[in-house]
Amino acid sequence: MLQLQRITKTFGEVTAVHPADLTIEAGQFVGVIGRSGAGKSTLLRMINRLVEPSAGTIQFGDRQVTAIKGKALHQWRSDCAMIFQQFNLVGRLDVLTNVMLGRLHRMSTLPSMLRLFNDEDRIDAIRTLEWLGIVETAKQQADTLSGGQQQRVAIARALHQEPDLILADEPIASLDPLNAQKVMDALADIHRERNITVVTNLHTLDTARKYCQRIIGMRDGEIVFDGSPEALTSTQVKLIYGTDTEIDEATTSTDLNHHDLGHPFREKAGMDTDRASFIPQIAS
Ligand SMILES: Nc1ncnc2c1ncn2[C@@H]1O[C@H](COP(=O)(O)OP(=O)(O)O)[C@@H](O)[C@H]1O
Ligand SMILES: [Mg+2]
Numbered sequence: 001m002l003q004l005q006r007i008t009k010t011f012g013e014v015t016a017v018h019p020a021d022l023t024i025e026a027g028q029f030v031g032v033i034g035r036s037g038a039g040k041s042t043l044l045r046m047i048n049r050l051v052e053p054s055a056g057t058i059q060f061g062d063r064q065v066t067a068i069k070g071k072a073l074h075q076w077r078s079d080c081a082m083i084f085q086q087f088n089l090v091g092r093l094d095v096l097t098n099v100m101l102g103r104l105h106r107m108s109t110l111p112s113m114l115r116l117f118n119d120e121d122r123i124d125a126i127r128t129l130e131w132l133g134i135v136e137t138a139k140q141q142a143d144t145l146s147g148g149q150q151q152r153v154a155i156a157r158a159l160h161q162e163p164d165l166i167l168a169d170e171p172i173a174s175l176d177p178l179n180a181q182k183v184m185d186a187l188a189d190i191h192r193e194r195n196i197t198v199v200t201n202l203h204t205l206d207t208a209r210k211y212c213q214r215i216i217g218m219r220d221g222e223i224v225f226d227g228s229p230e231a232l233t234s235t236q237v238k239l240i241y242g243t244d245t246e247i248d249e250a251t252t253s254t255d256l257n258h259h260d261l262g263h264p265f266r267e268k269a270g271m272d273t274d275r276a277s278f279i280p281q282i283a284s
Pocket of ligand 1: 014016034035037039
């Protein structure tokens, strides 16, 4: 069970997340929705401590996530795998190596890093790629794959970490509808077959309704809705998105505040920081 208590983040004058309480039971599939700037990414990133909370506590089982440092923090980040909108693969490396990087945290010393991966790692990684239906790409350079394939490689890398929790920040925002569905189906399979908790930010409401057991709506840094897809009425939707007009749920973009409904698969905020996040983790 993941427990957030009075978790808060301020950036100078801006309060990205107002004190929030949230309990997520093990095995839930949770979607977080809201406009661009609502605080979704900040909330998710505080959970794996890519963003340091300004106040409040996070607990996972008996682990005090907000208090841990060093090796324990490294372990935590490996236990809650993160999936980003821009995939964050190492483009010049092949797919199999990218997947195996998911276990790099287990290699504490330089010699073990130089020897790199053993046969067991390799076999596990190939099995995971098989399971995700992309094993034929194993020896291909990652940046030659389509976006949909790259995101499935990122999911394979996350699974290779053997996480308790998967955090996904708008995993389908850069994908066409068919690939978006494949990626969401992969997350749903992981949840169903491996019983891994999934928390994902989503920018289309129909996707949240289709895949999530529980939806959290954020507006201006506050959780303004927390309930089942059935409980998310059009009145609630208007409250979350802060509009009086009816919303087409297939095109609920995080760019709504920019009146940019014609581009449902694009997002402005967060991309640059997303890109940088994975590499320093494996390098440190
Ligand atoms: N590193 C940062 N420095 C300053 N302000 C930030 C930073 N990250 C996010 N913010 C601000 O915090 C608020 C919430 O942002 P974010 O969590 O990215 O929202 P969302 O993911 O819902 O689009 C926004 O006002 C954003 O500008
Ligand atoms: Mg975001």
